[in-house]
Amino acid sequence: xxxxxxxxSKLLPYALVAPQLAIVLIFxxxxxxxxxxxxxxxxxxxxxxxxxxxxxxxxELFKDPAYFAAIVRTFAFSFAIAVSSLSFALLLAVMAxxxxxxxxxxxxxxxxxxxxxxxxxxxxxxxxxxxxxxxLSRYLRAMGVDWNPLLNGDQAAALIILAAAWKxxxxxxxxxxxxxxxxxxxxIEAAAIDGARPMxxxxxxxxxxxxxxxxxxxxxxxxxxxxxxxxxxxxxxxxGPGKATxxxxxxxxxxxxxxxxxxxxxxxxxxLMVIVVVLTGIQFRFVERKVTY
Amino acid sequence: MANVTLRSVRKTYxxxxxxxxxVDVDVGDGQFCVLVGPSGCGKSTLLRMVAGLETITGGExxxxxxxxxxxxxxxxxxxxxxxxxxxxxxxxxxxxxAYGLRNRGMAEAEIKTRVEEAARVLExxxxxxxxxxxxxxxxxxxxxxxxxxVRQPKVFLFDEPLSNLDAKLRIAMRVxxxxxxxxxxxxxxxxxxxxxxxxxxADILVVMNGGQVEQIGNPLxxxxxxxxxxxxxxxxxxxxxxxxxRSDELTSQIAGADGAGIVGIRPEDxxxxxxxxxxxxxxxLTVEAIEHVGAETFVYGSRQREERGVAANPGELPPxxxxxxxxxxxxxxxxxxxxxxxxxDKLHLFTADGRKRVSP
Numbered sequence: 001x002x003x004x005x006x007x008x009s010k011l012l013p014y015a016l017v018a019p020q021l022a023i024v025l026i027f028x029x030x031x032x033x034x035x036x037x038x039x040x041x042x043x044x045x046x047x048x049x050x051x052x053x054x055x056x057x058x059x060e061l062f063k064d065p066a067y068f069a070a071i072v073r074t075f076a077f078s079f080a081i082a083v084s085s086l087s088f089a090l091l092l093a094v095m096a097x098x099x100x101x102x103x104x105x106x107x108x109x110x111x112x113x114x115x116x117x118x119x120x121x122x123x124x125x126x127x128x129x130x131x132x133x134x135x136l137s138r139y140l141r142a143m144g145v146d147w148n149p150l151l152n153g154d155q156a157a158a159l160i161i162l163a164a165a166w167k168x169x170x171x172x173x174x175x176x177x178x179x180x181x182x183x184x185x186x187x188i189e190a191a192a193i194d195g196a197r198p199m200x201x202x203x204x205x206x207x208x209x210x211x212x213x214x215x216x217x218x219x220x221x222x223x224x225x226x227x228x229x230x231x232x233x234x235x236x237x238x239x240g241p242g243k244a245t246x247x248x249x250x251x252x253x254x255x256x257x258x259x260x261x262x263x264x265x266x267x268x269x270x271x272l273m274v275i276v277v278v279l280t281g282i283q284f285r286f287v288e289r290k291v292t293y
Numbered sequence: 294m295a296n297v298t299l300r301s302v303r304k305t306y307x308x309x310x311x312x313x314x315x316v317d318v319d320v321g322d323g324q325f326c327v328l329v330g331p332s333g334c335g336k337s338t339l340l341r342m343v344a345g346l347e348t349i350t351g352g353e354x355x356x357x358x359x360x361x362x363x364x365x366x367x368x369x370x371x372x373x374x375x376x377x378x379x380x381x382x383x384x385x386x387x388x389x390x391a392y393g394l395r396n397r398g399m400a401e402a403e404i405k406t407r408v409e410e411a412a413r414v415l416e417x418x419x420x421x422x423x424x425x426x427x428x429x430x431x432x433x434x435x436x437x438x439x440x441x442x443v444r445q446p447k448v449f450l451f452d453e454p455l456s457n458l459d460a461k462l463r464i465a466m467r468v469x470x471x472x473x474x475x476x477x478x479x480x481x482x483x484x485x486x487x488x489x490x491x492x493x494x495a496d497i498l499v500v501m502n503g504g505q506v507e508q509i510g511n512p513l514x515x516x517x518x519x520x521x522x523x524x525x526x527x528x529x530x531x532x533x534x535x536x537x538x539r540s541d542e543l544t545s546q547i548a549g550a551d552g553a554g555i556v557g558i559r560p561e562d563x564x565x566x567x568x569x570x571x572x573x574x575x576x577x578l579t580v581e582a583i584e585h586v587g588a589e590t591f592v593y594g595s596r597q598r599e600e601r602g603v604a605a606n607p608g609e610l611p612p613x614x615x616x617x618x619x620x621x622x623x624x625x626x627x628x629x630x631x632x633x634x635x636x637x638d639k640l641h642l643f644t645a646d647g648r649k650r651v652s653p
Contacts, residue, residue, distance in 0.1 A: 186379035189346050194393035194440070195367040204392070208383040 032273065038266030057267035066243065067251070067268075074247040077161060078225035082218055085165035089172030090210075094202070096173075097180045107177065114170035118228060122235030125163040149237070153244025156237045160245050163236065164229045172217050179213035180206070212286075219283045226275065248272055295357030295370075295447040295480055296322050297343065303351030304338055304504075312338045314504040315352065320497060323478040325471070327512075329491035330501035331527070336484045337452055339501075343482060344373050344450050357447050367396075372441035373450040376457060378433045380425040380440075386412075387421040390439045404443075411439040414473070431462045438470070442477065449474070451483040455490065467493060488528050492516065500524045522647030525557045531591060531616045533557045533641065547574060547640065554645025560591065560618035562639035565631050572637035578615055580629045590624040592617040594631065 007013050042053045061067045096107050116124075128136045131148040140147040149156040183206060191201045230249050233239060239246035239254055246254065249272065256265025297320040304313035313335045320326040328336040341347040343354055345366035353360050361369050372393075380389050387408055394404045412418045415435040425433055434454060441449055454470070455463045471494055474481050485491055491498055492512045500507045500515065500523075508520040512528075519525035519533070526532040535557045538547070547556065558574060569575050578594030594615050617633045625631050642651040 184377065184379060186375045186377055187381060189344075189366075190373065190375060190379040190440075191381070191392070192346070193344060193366045193371065193373050194444075195396035196392070197367070200396065205381055211383075 035266045035269045035273070038262055039270045040263075041266075042263045053263070057263045058271075061264060061267055061271075069243070070246055070248050070251045073157075073245075074226060074249075077157070077164075077229070077247055078222045080161045081164045081168065081225040081229070082221035084161065085168040085221060086172055086214065086217055088165070089169045090176050090214075092169070093173050093176035093180055094206075096177055110173050111170050113167055114174075116167065118164075118167065118231030119235045121163050121167045122232040125159065125166070125232075126236050129159055149241075151241055153241050156241055156245050160229065160233055160236060163232050164225060167232070168221055168224055172221065175213055175217055176210065179210045183209050215286060216283070219279055219286070223276065223279055226272070296320060296355070297326075297357075297448055297480055297482065298355040299339075299343075299352070300355065301352040302339070302342065302349060302354060304335070304342060304347065305350045312504050313342070316501075316504075316506050318497075318499055318506070318509060320480055320482060323480055324496040325474055325481045325483065325494055326497045326499060327483045327485060327491045327495035328499045328501055329485055329488060329527075330507075332486055334501045335504040336486075336501050340450055340452055340482060340484045343448075344371055345369050370447040371450055372444045372446040372448075373452065374434075374437045374441050374454045376453040378425075378437040378454075378457075380433060380436055382425050385422050385424060386417060386428070386436050386439075389425065389436055390443050393440065393444050407443045407445075408439075411443045414442070415439050430458050431466065434458060434466060438473070442473070445479075447480065449479050449481040451481065453485055454483075456485075456487070463490075470494070488530060492528065498528075500527060502527075518650065519557070519641060520650050522555055522557065522643050525641060525643070529559060531560050531618075533559050534615050535643075535647075536596075536615075537645075547572065547637070547642075551651075552644065553642035553651045555643040555647055557641035557643065558635045558639065559641075560616040562635045563615075563617040563633040564635070565592075565617065565619065565625065566634050567632055569634060573635050574640060575632055575634045576615060578617070578631050578633055580625050580627050580631060581614070583624055583627060585622055587622065588620070590619045590622060592619055592624050592631070594633065 039057050040052055040054060041050050042056065043050050092110060096103060096110065100106065113121075126134075128134050129140075129147075129149065131137055131150055137147050146152075147155065149159045187205060187209075188201065191205045196204060226247070227249055229247065230253070233245055233247065233250050234253075237245045239250045248268065252265050252268045252272065255261045255268065259265075297318075299316055299318040301315045301317055302313055303311070303315050305311050316339060318326065328339060330336050338347055342349050343356075345361065345364065349362050353362060355361070356369055356371070381392065384392065390408045390411060391404045394407065408421070409418070412421055415438060417432065417435055417439060420428060420432060425436065428436065434457075437454065451470070455466050458466060467490055470483075483494060485494075495512045497509060498512045498515050499509050502523050507527075508515055508524045515524060516528055519528060522535055526535060535555055538554055538556055547553075556574065576594075576596055578592075578596060580592055580594050582593040584591040584593070594617060596613050596615060615633065617631075643649060644651060
């Protein structure tokens with residue numbers, strides 16, 4: 001079948017693709033290009049004069065210990081979110097994979113949290129863990145924990161990680177369940193006959209066979225923790241207390257929109273763009289290879 | 294080295310479906326038992342119950358003098374070869390074979406000796422470092438065998454291990470499995486739907502149908518004296534000709550056919566001749582089709598005076614159609630009228646419901 005013969009006019013295919021291209025150009029490439037240009041400019045405090053400064057914004061950033069701290073913090077957050085949500089999702093998926101009564105209902109319920117928008121997740125957890133309003137805070141205090149994420153930076157960080165990881169569990173769960181179900185049952189049975197107890201079976205057979213899924217989800221979760229946690233941070237802590245929960249994405253927002261330092265903010269978003277490109281590249285290369293074991 | 298005894302073993306699923314309806318089998322030490330039957334007859338389920346992969350809802354399974362109903366698969370001292378081989382895809386051939394030994398805490402040096410010995414026997418030595426996906430179907434099958442033999446278990450269980458191989462390789466592997474089993478002298482239970490595999494491998498043949506045992510015995514005995522019409526038509530290819538004894542030419546010919554409702558005649562027991570066999574059967578046939586196999590020729594003929602219909606069981610001949618085996622490549626031509634004669638001592642007589650052999 002010849003594909004050319006489907007369209008009578010040569011312009012029609014272009015016209016059909018145009019809306020999608022327009023959206024991509026207007027909402028992705030244009031702002032991205034703006035950010036790149038902006039990152040080479042320096043404005044005075046009143047926005048009266050703008051001068052071209054080459055890489056000065058970038059050099060300033062790399063000299064700034066606060067920026068370095070934000071990088072470390074973001075990586076720590078991503079790592080904590082990815083590891084905790086992946087391991088918990090895997091645990092749930094392994095349990096849901098067993099032939100249980102009502103397992104369909106159980107699985108469906110586990111997928112729901114993914115449909116909740118990040119800011120709503122933030123608000124939910126804020127209410128549960130607010131030092132003076134929170135339901136869970138009362139129990140924490142009763143247990144002798146001096147719980148106050150509004151003042152304690154570590155507790156605020158833990159709160160963000162908890163909320164962000166919780167939201168991502170559903171997504172990871174779904175992929176893990178599919179991954180588990182694609183492992184041939186006879187392989188597990190062979191391992192059982194080969195004398196491997198359930199725990200050993202899991203670590204020596206199931207886990208290695210899930211490794212492609214795990215790697216894929218690790219990349220997805222890191223990207224999520226880098227960028228999609230903005231809504232959660234904004235509703236829960238606004239980067240505070242101090243700068244304890246200010247990640248790279250949130251810093252772009254505070255420096256640019258609140259601090260008015262558009263040049264630096266633009267330079268930061270360009271750096272983030274580079275990170276996304278690298279992560280996506282890793283993922284694409286991986287998807288092409290498909291099998292790692 | 295062990296006996297395997299099944300005592301009125303039953304399997305009923307929670308929905309009420311009875312997959313196994315009380316099976317008694319006794320496999321002696323070192324014997325090769327083959328479970329054969331059409332798909333859905335429960336043979337694989339029965340094997341998985343022996344392996345411990347399916348629960349037993351009634352009766353007892355005894356391996357080496359120990360009732361194993363409540364014992365984990367790992368502790369039954371059995372090894373199983375699966376239809377799809379079930380190799381660990383992320384492990385090398387060596388590790389696939391060593392896995393079961395490591396799980397039992399064997400010393401690495403001993404593992405190495407055993408795996409290398411098994412690899413030598415199975416001609417896998419050059420492939421020990423490869424991953425399963427780099428192997429051909431036959432090689433994977435041998436790795437699965439190797440994984441079973443390194444363990445030196447009491448019992449080998451085979452779940453249609455050759456059905457994923459091509460025809461030629463299947464025959465070669467069949468011979469290899471038999472030789473290996475003879476040499477190791479390990480009690481084996483083998484599931485297949487291929488009656489030829491069953492005939493050639495078995496010391497004891499168990500023919501199953503609908504969750505029940507139709508007949509147990511030596512393969513040749515079963516071939517020569519099938520207990521039911523199901524066994525008669527399932528064992529042997531092409532199948533035995535089964536003809537109802539109604540008030541037609543057949544009944545009057547056969548001597549001592551009291552109580553019989555069905556007569557069975559194997560295709561090779563016919564002779565095309567003008568003579569009559571006293572007390573035997575002579576059929577007038579019109580040749581409908583000829584199959585040349587080379588060493589033999591199958592003649593498909595239709596009986597005159599008999600209404601043609603649809604086969605009652607799979608593999609059974611439609612009433613009215615008769616297969617005659619003629620040795621060599623010569624035979625009658627299509628459309629020709631022939632007389633096929635079978636002597637009295639080659640006739641198999643069954644009751645009208647086909648459940649019982651009448652005589653001899």
